[in-house]
Each structure stands twice: as structure tokens, then as C-alpha cells.
Amino acid sequence: MFSRILRHEWRLLSGDATLWLVTAVCAAAIGYGVWNGARWVRFQQQAIADASAEQAKRYDALQTQITALRQPGASVSPFADPRNPSSLGGRLGPKYATLPPAPLAALAIGQSDLLPYYFKVSTDARENIVSTTEIENPNRLLAGRFDLAFVIIFFLPLLILALTYNMVSAEQEQGTLALVLSQPVGTGTLVRGKVAVRATVLVGVLVVLAGAALLITGVNLTAAGAVPRLLMWIVAVTAYAAFWFGLAVCVSSLGQSSTANATILATTWLALVVVAPSLFNLIATSFYPVPSRVEMVQAVREASDEANKEGSKLLARYYEDHPELATGDAAQAMTDFNVVRVAVNDDVENRVRPVVQRYERQIAAQQQTLDRLRFFSPAILMQSALNDVAGSGVDRHRHFISQLDAFHAQWRAHFVPLIFAKARVTSLDTLPSFTFVEESTAVLWGRVGTGVMALLLPSLALAWFGFRRLRRYPVAG
Amino acid sequence: MISRIARKEFLELTRDGRYRILAGVVLVLSLLSLAVGWNNYSSLSKQHETAQAATRTQWLAQDKKNPHSAAHYGMYAFKPKSQLAMVDTGIDPYVGVAVWMEAHKQNDFKFRPAQDRTAVQRFGEMTGAEVLQVLLPLFVVLMTFSAFTAEREQGTLRQLMSLGVSPRMLALGKAAGVALALAIVLVPATVLGVVAFMWTTESGLLAGDAGRVAWMIAVYLVYFATLIAIGLAVSAATRSSRVSLLVLLAFWFANSLLATRAAADLAGALHPTPSAVQFQRALEEDLSDQQAVAQRLEVRRAALFKEHNVDHVDALPIAFSGISLQEGEEHANEVFDEHFGRLFNLYEQQNRVLQAAGMAAPMLAVRSLSMGLAGTDFNQHRDFVAAAENYRRDIQRVLNADIAANQKKGQVYLADRSLWEQVPEFEYTAPPTQWVLGNYITSLIVLIAWFAASAFVLFRSTARLQVD
Numbered sequence: 001m002f003s004r005i006l007r008h009e010w011r012l013l014s015g016d017a018t019l020w021l022v023t024a025v026c027a028a029a030i031g032y033g034v035w036n037g038a039r040w041v042r043f044q045q046q047a048i049a050d051a052s053a054e055q056a057k058r059y060d061a062l063q064t065q066i067t068a069l070r071q072p073g074a075s076v077s078p079f080a081d082p083r084n085p086s087s088l089g090g091r092l093g094p095k096y097a098t099l100p101p102a103p104l105a106a107l108a109i110g111q112s113d114l115l116p117y118y119f120k121v122s123t124d125a126r127e128n129i130v131s132t133t134e135i136e137n138p139n140r141l142l143a144g145r146f147d148l149a150f151v152i153i154f155f156l157p158l159l160i161l162a163l164t165y166n167m168v169s170a171e172q173e174q175g176t177l178a179l180v181l182s183q184p185v186g187t188g189t190l191v192r193g194k195v196a197v198r199a200t201v202l203v204g205v206l207v208v209l210a211g212a213a214l215l216i217t218g219v220n221l222t223a224a225g226a227v228p229r230l231l232m233w234i235v236a237v238t239a240y241a242a243f244w245f246g247l248a249v250c251v252s253s254l255g256q257s258s259t260a261n262a263t264i265l266a267t268t269w270l271a272l273v274v275v276a277p278s279l280f281n282l283i284a285t286s287f288y289p290v291p292s293r294v295e296m297v298q299a300v301r302e303a304s305d306e307a308n309k310e311g312s313k314l315l316a317r318y319y320e321d322h323p324e325l326a327t328g329d330a331a332q333a334m335t336d337f338n339v340v341r342v343a344v345n346d347d348v349e350n351r352v353r354p355v356v357q358r359y360e361r362q363i364a365a366q367q368q369t370l371d372r373l374r375f376f377s378p379a380i381l382m383q384s385a386l387n388d389v390a391g392s393g394v395d396r397h398r399h400f401i402s403q404l405d406a407f408h409a410q411w412r413a414h415f416v417p418l419i420f421a422k423a424r425v426t427s428l429d430t431l432p433s434f435t436f437v438e439e440s441t442a443v444l445w446g447r448v449g450t451g452v453m454a455l456l457l458p459s460l461a462l463a464w465f466g467f468r469r470l471r472r473y474p475v476a477g
Numbered sequence: 478m479i480s481r482i483a484r485k486e487f488l489e490l491t492r493d494g495r496y497r498i499l500a501g502v503v504l505v506l507s508l509l510s511l512a513v514g515w516n517n518y519s520s521l522s523k524q525h526e527t528a529q530a531a532t533r534t535q536w537l538a539q540d541k542k543n544p545h546s547a548a549h550y551g552m553y554a555f556k557p558k559s560q561l562a563m564v565d566t567g568i569d570p571y572v573g574v575a576v577w578m579e580a581h582k583q584n585d586f587k588f589r590p591a592q593d594r595t596a597v598q599r600f601g602e603m604t605g606a607e608v609l610q611v612l613l614p615l616f617v618v619l620m621t622f623s624a625f626t627a628e629r630e631q632g633t634l635r636q637l638m639s640l641g642v643s644p645r646m647l648a649l650g651k652a653a654g655v656a657l658a659l660a661i662v663l664v665p666a667t668v669l670g671v672v673a674f675m676w677t678t679e680s681g682l683l684a685g686d687a688g689r690v691a692w693m694i695a696v697y698l699v700y701f702a703t704l705i706a707i708g709l710a711v712s713a714a715t716r717s718s719r720v721s722l723l724v725l726l727a728f729w730f731a732n733s734l735l736a737t738r739a740a741a742d743l744a745g746a747l748h749p750t751p752s753a754v755q756f757q758r759a760l761e762e763d764l765s766d767q768q769a770v771a772q773r774l775e776v777r778r779a780a781l782f783k784e785h786n787v788d789h790v791d792a793l794p795i796a797f798s799g800i801s802l803q804e805g806e807e808h809a810n811e812v813f814d815e816h817f818g819r820l821f822n823l824y825e826q827q828n829r830v831l832q833a834a835g836m837a838a839p840m841l842a843v844r845s846l847s848m849g850l851a852g853t854d855f856n857q858h859r860d861f862v863a864a865a866e867n868y869r870r871d872i873q874r875v876l877n878a879d880i881a882a883n884q885k886k887g888q889v890y891l892a893d894r895s896l897w898e899q900v901p902e903f904e905y906t907a908p909p910t911q912w913v914l915g916n917y918i919t920s921l922i923v924l925i926a927w928f929a930a931s932a933f934v935l936f937r938s939t940a941r942l943q944v945d
Binding site for chain 2: 131383394
């Protein structure tokens, strides 16, 4: 019986213009979304390539200069001298730390247009390094991008609701429901059949179209990590679709008219997808407001004023903390500008750290609040899952920043002893370099899996409730 | 007759439980967004004012030092909050809040508040503007979609027409009824908004920004009138409430959610933004053009020699180092003007695409106008960037002129507080309302055109109303 309902529903659905319209709209939206994502990925890759080309060119020039300075009689100002470790580690020889787009980054632009993906790392203070950004028209950042994630989060539920809002009520309104139910079939089985056909067709169309769009736009699906990510994406999208189908079944079971169903479903969609995220964001930012960074700017300023005033006193203290750096002529080093600067920078960072941490604590508290509230909005759950899969979310970025911090520390650890020893750098080959280490797939599955479970549980609950109620569905108006 | 139809429509709407719930929700959200907007504005503007005063104090408290050291120490400019940002935060979360004004360099504005938020921010902020641009239009859709179709389905339309009511009357009456029902939500929110606005104005009056407030109210009123007309027109033209609702929901989705993204992408595709790497490299190449600096210096030196009738630098009555520093600044200023000018013009080109796209989606026109009037659009950001940059250049001029006048050859020259005080305080006045409106002529025309077109379509579709 079930298979007969399936066949019948499929015949009805494929005969209806709605399905083809939905498929066409879907294809256009998905194609455009993936193309847009792929374009942005290419832009990022180009920027990273430009950065490394710039670095290579600069290093060639520095190496040439070092070689030239080996000639007797050659001279250069100490600020422009690449052999001077202070100049090289600071202004002349900074190296890029870059976050390459993940294999399926084209699936969701996420936060990648806002959070910088390359930094020029030098011995400079951390806050100066991480405060650089990619340039972009703020209006475009505000609007967000039309990517596949947008299509899925906002549009897919509407398509599902358009295909399902009247699946029972229309039969009742046309009077065909009584006819169908006169056969040996329950309302539950009938609706199961209707949902099965619609869900299979919609999710199938979505996955096939998205896969095709990825291939056409030249996304390499054989890259390391691409296949598990693609699997995660399919699982997450299916779970999200399941939620909306569950909701549609639940609302259908209430026995209202088609128009009433449409109104209820549209309002629910609005509440969950549009209102809830903004409202939750409002709650998180109101309970844990992040003060304007102007306060931090002022704190850094005050700290460096004081540190500069203390200057040589700080250096003495620095030597106490780092006795291994004290060379024989410490007295002369006291007057050495570069050495004092190391101590001053170090002191400024120590003074500023609590201020920076206050910001980080507030942001973390916001994130925590939203991590809890997201269970009330499938849209937020889906956003974080899609960002995770595409590697364009905050978690992968935080992973990058922690590696950046480690590299920054390594860079300093390389140069500070040279500065103190007043050594000359003769070769650039020994300088540390940055390579991004990708998050493990297991960690990723863990995060995406939580989101998927959080979507599946309410879907099951909604469907269970709906099917229970459907048993008592009024057959005739 | 119109008033009777309006009364009937109004009563029918307000007696509906669904209307009451929705109106209550929208009202609560408007008030909530206003309260939060007001709170954010007050705390942020205080933080920014305090910081701006502190940076001045630090500047004045500098020890004796060479003026060029002071130039490197520099000052900060913090972007002041515009008052109407409490209603529409516009691009504020996506532009930096502070710029360091130092010698030789036009720095970027740093610290975008959005970077201190979670990814959920990207769903949009719950501001007054969000409520007005996204939620209220949907509310209008739900209030209008069945205005004609339900009467047709119930058979009352035939009766109504048999009374000889003119279709135009009917359309106007229904529009007035919906508008009244909408006013129940809008009026209290607006009144409270204006009161909150006056509360934060120091003089307690609306003062200079009254024009902006009035224009903003007018823009939204025209927009809602347009939406009511569109809703009624669709309801009159479609066969059933179901179709009417689907058409209007599709329009709402395309207009309120899809259009902004699609238009922003289109703008980016038509006028691509360069990457920071590209921008920086081009900028640095031009900045380090030693030949241009040397040429400039040569011209200046020759002019000075002629003016003072001498033939070598040491014979000049002024220190050439000050002149040379200033010439370096002048060269850099030209380069900055060219590069930042090009980048900002590019953004403006992109924004013009957004304005033009208003022809396809009226929300885009309203969005641009709203941001502009709130003082949180790109043009006004650019205006502040330019003011800060001009101030930075003024600082350099004062300091370099002092070096030229007082530096003696072979001596260490140290200036003191009296010089720091010669640098005037940084003051910024936001541009007037006319200037803002001038930037958004396109959006204004587009909005009025949408209003006219929707009114026309409404009258057309009611004139051809089918009774069953």
C-alpha cells in the first residue's frame, strides 16, 4: 500500500508545475550560491598567493642586500640593515601566517569575509598584528553574501513548506481525502508517503545540484578532507530538512485550512529563522556587552607611555627575568635602543594583557550564551554546522589564531636572543615559517554531530506528535 | 464612504486574535530594539567621548621632545556615534572605530565591532531598522493578503459592489483601515523613539537633527504606504487568498531578505574590491618613489633659494629639515589621496549599484535612505575619515613648520607644551541633512516611483475586480 501511495504521489507531484518550478528555482539559487562561494575562495587563494609572492620577492631582495654587504666597505643605515636582527625581525622581514580556505569553503562564506585570513607576523606587539583586516566595502559586509548556506538556511525551509503546507488540507478541501481514506489506508501512512516522496525529491535534487555546481565551479573533491566534509554537509542538510518536514507534518495534523497552515508555517519560519537569531544575538550582546575597542586603544597607549618612561629600569627587570640573555657588556646594552625596545614591548604586552583578556572573556561569554540558545533556533544550528563544514566559522579561525600566537612567540624567541647578543644575521634560511595545521576530522564530526543531533531530536518529536494527531484528522470539513 | 470602509477593515483586523498577537509581538520587538539601541548609543558615545578627551590630554602631557617625535607619537581619532544610530546602526559594526594619526601615514580605521561578535550577528541585528525593514513589511503582508480575496470567497464582494461602491473608494478605504491598524503599532514606537532621541540630545530639543528624524519618518511612511498598496493590489488581482498569500510572501522574501545580498554580490561582481595585499603593495610602491620626493624637494629648494637669495641650504634662515619632512608628507598625501580615493570611490560605485537595484526591490532604497539619515552610511564614514586625515595633515604642518622655524644646525631641538597646544583640538561636525539627501537622490526617486506605481496598480486591479 505504502509503495502505491509513493507511486501515486510521485505521479501527482511530477505532474504538478510546482515541483518543476521549485526545482528550477532551486537550481538557479544553488548554482548562483556555489558560484559565488567559489569566486570568493578563488579571491582568497589569490590574495594568499599575492602575499607569498610579495614575501618571496622581499626575501630575495634582502638576501641580495646581505650578500652585497659582505663586500668590504659596503655600508647601510642600521634601520635598513637586514643583518640587524631588530630590523629584520621587525620592519624588514615579517612573514605571513595564512589560513588557506578549507577544501569545501565554497559551500559557505560564513565569517571568512569578516575575519582576516592572513597576518604579517613580526616582533611587533600582538595587538598590532592581529588588528589588521582584509579590506571590503562595509555595506557588503553588512548585507552578507548570497552563498549556498544562505540558500539552505533561509530558502530550503520555505521550499519545504511550499511543498507540504497543504498536503493534507488540500485533499480535505477538494474532498478527495474521504475518497482516499475509504481505501484500506490510514492518514498516517498517507502522509508518510507524501512526506517520503517530497523529502527524497527535494533533498535528492539539492544534493545532486550542489554536487554538480561544485564540480562545474572547479572545486577539487579529491582534496584531503573533502569527502568527509561533503558527507557531513549531506548529513547536516538532511537533518535540517527533517526538522522542517517534521514541523509541516505537525502543523498539517492540526486540521486547519490550507491558508491557515501557510500562515502558521510562515510565521514559525519567521520566528525561528529571522527573529530568533537576531533576538538571541541581542540577548547575548546585552548581557555580555563588549566595550568599544577605544578603551583598549587608550589602555595600550597609557601602558606604552609608562613603559617608555621607565625605559632602562624595565630593561634591568627584564634581565632579572631572563638572566640567560645578559651578555658581558650589559651596561652598554642598557643604552642600546633595540634592547630597550624589547623590554618595553614586553612590558606593554604584560600591562595590556588583562585588558585584552577582558574583551576576550566577554566575547567568549557571548559565544557560550549563544551556544546554549542555538538549540532553540534550527537556523543558528544550521549556520554553525555549515560554517564548520566549510571551514569558514569562528572555531577554525580560533584554531588559526592560536597557531598564529604560537608562531609569533616562535618568531620572537628567534630574534630576541640575537638582538641581545647584537648578533648579525647572515642567512635568511634559518628563519621560522608558518604552516597551518588543519583541525582534525574527528573534532569536526564532534561539532557537526552535536548540531545534527540537536536538529534531529526536535524533528522526531514533531513528527511523532504530528502522526499521533493525524489519526484523529477530520476527514470531511 | 471611505471612512466606513476603513472602519470595517480596521475593526475586522483588530478583532482578529492573530492580529493582536502579531501586533503585540511587533510592538514588543520595536520597543526592545529601541531600548537596546538607546542603551548602546549612550554607553558607546560616552566611551568614545572619554577616549577622545583622553587622547588630547595625552598629547598635551608629552615631555619635551623633538616635534617629529611628537608627530610619531601622534593622536587617535575615535569615530563619534551618531544619535540616530540607536534606530539604525547601518555599517557601524563593519567599520573600524579608531584611527591612529601619526607622521607619514594615513592609517586604516581599526577594530570593527562585528569582529567582537559571534557569527549569529550575520543574521542581522535586532535594531529599529530591522524591525521596520523586515518584520513590519511581513506584518503588512499578513494584514492585506486576504483583503479582497476573503470577501470574494465569502461572497460579500458581490454584495458590496452591488451597493455601487466605486472600486477606487473601496481601495482607499481598505488602505486606510490597514494603515490605521498599522498605526497602532507604529505610533507608540515612534513617539517613544522621538522622546528617547530628545532625551539624549543635550539641549533636550531636537536641534539640528530634527530634519533627519522628520525625513526618516517620512521615508518609512511612504514605504509602508507602498507596501499596503502592493498587498491590496495583489489581493485584488489574485483568485484566492492562498495564491495571494504565496505571491506576497515570495515578494516579501525577495524584497526583504534576498535583495540585499543579491544586490551586494552584484555590486561586488561589477566593481570588484581589491585584496588588502594588492592595495598595500600598490600603495607602498608609490610611497617609496624616491625620485618623486627628490624632484619635489628640488623644486622647493630652488624656490626657497630664490626667495631668500641664497645658494646653499645652510644659508637659509629656516631649517631645511622641517621643509624636507613636510615635502615628504605632501608627496605621501598625494599618494594617499589617490589610493584611498580610488578605493572609496569604488565603494561608492558599489553603493550606487545597491541604490539602483532599488528599482527591483524598494527595500534597498529605504535601506540606503535610512542608513544615510541615521548617519551610519558609508558616505558619512568617509566624511569622518577625511576629517581625521585632514586633521592629521594639520598636525604635521604645525609640527614641521615649527621644526623649520626653530631647529638650529648641530643642535638638538626640543619643543614643549606650548607647541603641543598650538595643535587645535580635533572637532567634527556631521554633514547637514541636505548633503545626505543629495547622496540618495536615486533612492528617493526610486521610492517615490514605487509608491506611485503601486498606487496605480492598486487602482487598476480594483477597477478590474472580479466579484467571483
